[in-house]
Amino acid sequence: MALSYKARKRWSLVILLVGLPAYIAAAWFVISLFDRPPIWVELVVYVALGFVWAFPFRTVFRGVGQADPEARREAPKPGEDR
Numbered sequence: 001m002a003l004s005y006k007a008r009k010r011w012s013l014v015i016l017l018v019g020l021p022a023y024i025a026a027a028w029f030v031i032s033l034f035d036r037p038p039i040w041v042e043l044v045v046y047v048a049l050g051f052v053w054a055f056p057f058r059t060v061f062r063g064v065g066q067a068d069p070e071a072r073r074e075a076p077k078p079g080e081d082r
Contacts, residue, residue, distance in 0.1 A: 003060070005068050012064045015057055023053050 003011065027049045031042070054061075063069070 005063070005070055008060050008062075009064050011060050012057075015060065020053070023049075 027046070031045065036042070037045075
């Protein structure tokens with residue numbers, strides 16, 4: 001079942017406000033278990049983890065920044081400003 005625009009918008013907020021900080025903390029914790037690698041290796045690991053995090057949620061985030069496609073737009077009445 002496909003999510004509605006409002007549901008995708010709500011889920012994207014939950015994912016960004018709760019899921020992303022939790023994922024960052026988990027990635028940071030896992031990296032801290034090992035000796036600190038060179039800075040370029042650490043950068044590559046964090047960038048790769050960023051893509052791994054975002055890949056499963058791409059359908060939730062797709063189109064959320066656009067206007068609601070399900071909303072009906074009514075034409076303004078004559079003499080009415082919008």
